[in-house]
Amino acid sequence: MGLLDYFRSSHSKGSASVAKERLQILVAHDRRERGCPSYLPQLQREILAVIRKYVDVDMSAVSVNYEQEDSHEVLELNIVLPDTAQNRL
């Protein structure tokens, strides 16, 4: 199953109960060199800064998961957008 299929299936299963507008961001990094420091935590801050250009994001509405194992790491950001989310463009 492809990643888009995963999103599609999880969306259709949950769509009836989803009332809030939300944004989900995933960054998965397969690394060859295990010793070098991860830049995902910094990347996370910069991605959030970019997103805040487009929508009002209260930091209390952002949940972050970060997992690292061997040479694979995944950063997951779940953001519940405010009801009055306005495009700032």
Add this chain to the structure above:
Amino acid sequence: MGLLDYFRSSHSKGSASVAKERLQILVAHDRRERGCPSYLPQLQREILAVIRKYVDVDMSAVSVNYEQEDSHEVLELNIVLPDTAQNRL
């Protein structure tokens, strides 16, 4: 199955054949208002600009999938990083 589980399982299945360092980014947006324009295409450019601060990314190594249906849209970026990818920090 949670999203992190999905990444974990797809990683373990494919880890033997993965030689390249790679980065995968997903942005899923559940929108309440269907009429308003999407900002994901602009977001895509800005996220790529942020990533290029950390690693050398040749634009030919970036593949993009974008799907939109009803009030749900998903942007997927797959980036094969160069063998000599260096952290620029």
